Amino acid sequence: MKFRKLTIENYKSFQFPTEIVFPMGEDGRSIFLIGGMNGAGKTSIMEAVTYCLYGGKADDIFRHINRREKAKGNANVAFEIVIEMDDGSELVVKRSWTAGAISEPRPRDLTERLVVVRDGKRVSVQNQEIWQDFIRAAIPPGITQFFFFDGEKIQEIAADDHSEVRLKSSLEAALGIQYINRLASDIIYIKQEERKGFVEISDEDLEFKQSELKREKSKLARKVQERESLRLELEGFKGQLDEARKRFEASFHAAPESREAMREQEKKRVSAANRLAQVESEIRGLCEKVLPFSIAGKVFDGIRRQIDAERELASGEAIKENAATLAKRIVRVVEEPEPIYTEKLSAERMAELERRIFRLLKEGDPGSDITKVLDLSERDAARVLNRMEALDGSDVFLLKPLLDEARGLEVQKRQFEGFGQGGALTSTERDLFDELQGMMEGCSTQIGRKTEQLRLVEEDILTLGKKIRDIEVEIEKLYEKHHISKEKAEFIEECDAIASVLNQFIVRLRKNKVHLLQEKTFEMYRLLSSRSGLIKDITIDDKTYEVRITDRNGHQIRKSSMAAGEKEVFAVSLLWGLAQTSELKLPIIIDTPLSRLDSTHRDNIVNHYFPNAGEQVVILSTDTEIDTNYYRSLKPRLSGAGCLEFDQRQELTTFRKGYFWEKNHG
Template structure:
């Protein structure tokens, strides 16, 4: 089976009917490479194939209608997949949803339509369920996860040491065991129903076990329903996060900041803000303590002058108060110890001279007399002069550097705030920025919660199924305690024989299939792994499907001890082994399989996995996964290549022939 063409219309960024052909090479194989940057529509192609084959809820379709077309009132979405079947016949499956002529149609108004065309003839689809069953039988949905997968599926398988146990039902479907198991269960069900018709089942233990079995089955159904709802919610949060991220990129032309970078920037802003507060407090303290005195600094010269003037006034007052004594001493100095002039003054002249000096001292210098405003003692005057000198030499001169530092810190805080909100020019953009950041943070939180909730529900389902098997065994034992009638005994024995034969066949088939799966998985692992000498063998339990890796010393290697790249290589090997063991010739559709692998593993996958994955391989890749070097290595195997070109402004994806650099 091969896909030959896919058409997507009015879904996400595929606004118009977009055809993607899948050519076949001369050797009959088809390895087709589709390049696209993140957000260009690679995931949309995966979804289009799944929705076209198996359908989905109208709410999912409505949520992903192209926004421009939805704004115009166009709610018609369609997918068309052309398939070449193994017998060479052509099958066209077209599934569409439309709100009809309803104005402002909502999700509940969408009606689904299925059209099937086989060998150019439209098939009657009056019984849509019949053709849906035909599609499901041709391409079983239970195993498509091993043929249509992306990096997340690879990570799911590589997640922990026992992730394969969660895939038991899907593994059995891929190995062809599911239908035989179902047939065996049906035979046992018929046997049980026949027993109910003639055996008296009045035993209290049997009634209790049956009611207990019913309760546990009901509990499983509710848990499965809850699991599906949580999974849908998880997908919704992932889509919401992706949409918010794309809106952020389109609006602000920048990648959303990670939590760590936002926290670092916020830490720097807080530190700068705190330092700004400290500087402001220092300025305030300085202004409260020193600045009031410093403001009076222009009066210091006048104060000093006044102190000097008052000191002189005090001196002159002292001279006037002691004028008589001073005059007498001065006159005596003229005569004693020896006259300083030729003629000796008479007593009258001496008395007159003393009187003149007295009057002179008594008069003093009236010009230097000043009003005593301060009236300070010499001690207080000295203290005032010292205080003024201290103020003049104080920290008041640090005010200017602090003011400059305050200005620089204010600019730094504004720059950090702007860095936390890039490209924001208005309050509305700031509000949108905060809203998108909060929405992405909330989505990531919910994704973590829902992922953990989903894991717990899966564990609970596994435990309940084991509990049901134990109860069924108990019920079976209780039934065997009752005698069956002769008329029904042969029939029941035949049912037992058939069921036993089917069980034996299932055991042998499972053992053979699991053995083949081991060989195929290890075969691919040896080609892809960079540590082929480390692992000697891969063993798969034919009952539980638990996988063990054995080293050359015979010791088990836990998957959790492998490097991330080795885990993903193991997951790819298991997927390839399942595809080979199932013997179903289905196309392999892979989305971004190399994003987390190193160059060695990528080389091995390019050389060994893609060329041998299947008769048809469709690879969805970015330009950093399959770059120019890997493209040259892969090109000899390619039947064709195309690129998804996304125009952000128009939110439109178109398909161009040729890989990125072949345009």
């Protein structure tokens, strides 16, 4: 199936009928590039396809009617798609909304009309509903999400850490499993209705089991309702949390801190305060013990000089006191142990020498004018000198680094007491800060509580479902005790057999398709990922739909730990895998797929994904996504290109051939 032409009229900025023709390549494949700046109408193309195929609410259509035409009273909107079916036939789907000749139309005045033309023959009005069912069967609405998607859809899948529910619904829609389930349920219903027609239910055990089954089903219905209520509450709290975070960031220009972060901040503040108290205690201790003596340290040199001088004075006085004895000993030294002079001195000269030495020693140092101030004994002088030496090398020199450390701790303490504690905030800002923090903490608590409640309710639903199935088996056994005609019994048996075969078929189909899905997803992921060498395999559980990514060492890689670009590449790979697994040959329409990707992943998307996305690929891009380099790379594969030009003054979008910078080329 391929789209050959799309027409949009009076929708958003497409004021006048605008035709977009999708050319085909010589090999029957097509990659068609449509450029458009933000707001030019790329998203309108996606919406036009969806509305044309499946219709839409009158309120939504009316809200997006071109403003200029609506002001004139023109509330007519029309979409048309020309489709080439797989068998080569042509199908034209035209859907329009009109309010007739009403001067001031309102949404409720719009009337929807569907016209289907196949091979040039218009379908009669009475078959309109049948042809709507045909369109839905040919292009199932449940799976268009992975054929027609935009960058936001990729982001949504990439951000979903628990994608099992989404994956299950998407895959089962692609496989049509819901129709098989419905068929199996219809067969069971027919069997039960048939059984009611010929079995008289009067057995007390059967009545008891039927009433028990009714009670359990009623419990299950209440639990299902409770689950939906919890889901709504959970989504509400998540929305409130998100809103509070946005308000916090807008008000304080910073991301809100978690309770753990604030607790860690408080730990650091307490640690800094404790260390500051310890340092201040050490400073006080030094001040009490050695600081007074250290302040007097400037006079220590004078004391030392005085002690030395008094020691010399004491030595001189000792010499004077013993001058006579010392003079005799000095004179004896002249000749003992042997004479110093060649000529021996006479006794008179020796006596004269002794008298002179005595006078010299007795007079002492005439230049010495020392006053005894300290008058210390030799022992006390030594003790004083030792004490001053100890003070010079004491811990008092640690005082300066301790003071420096104290100043640094004061700065840290003030920082930790700053924003996290509201130190730099005004009273009004402090109140808003506390309000938002309380709101976020409350929402987080409620989210955790509701999540746990939801888990318990899910377990109750599973338990009740099993109990109901067990009761139904017991009822089946009770029914078997009744007399049933051979024909009726065979019919019921055939219904059971068909239902069993359908269930087996669903299990096998799901298992095979899940295996194919994981192969196709990993095939594209290896082409697109910058880390494909690190990824060994991607597996999907065929019962829980849990996605498991393993590295070369066999270790699991959590999706939440992957980089943003890798998550988006995984999302694109999963969409491609789902499209391939569905085996439906539908066109792929992608709106702004590269806006959030880095250069490496963009290269891989352009070179590997676009050429392999499908037989027909329509890319809606800005000039910064598919720029000149990527356009040059894509051009050999393109079947054509066009551009949406938006006139700001007239609020009008027109379509022309040729990409942005190919304005003058056909």
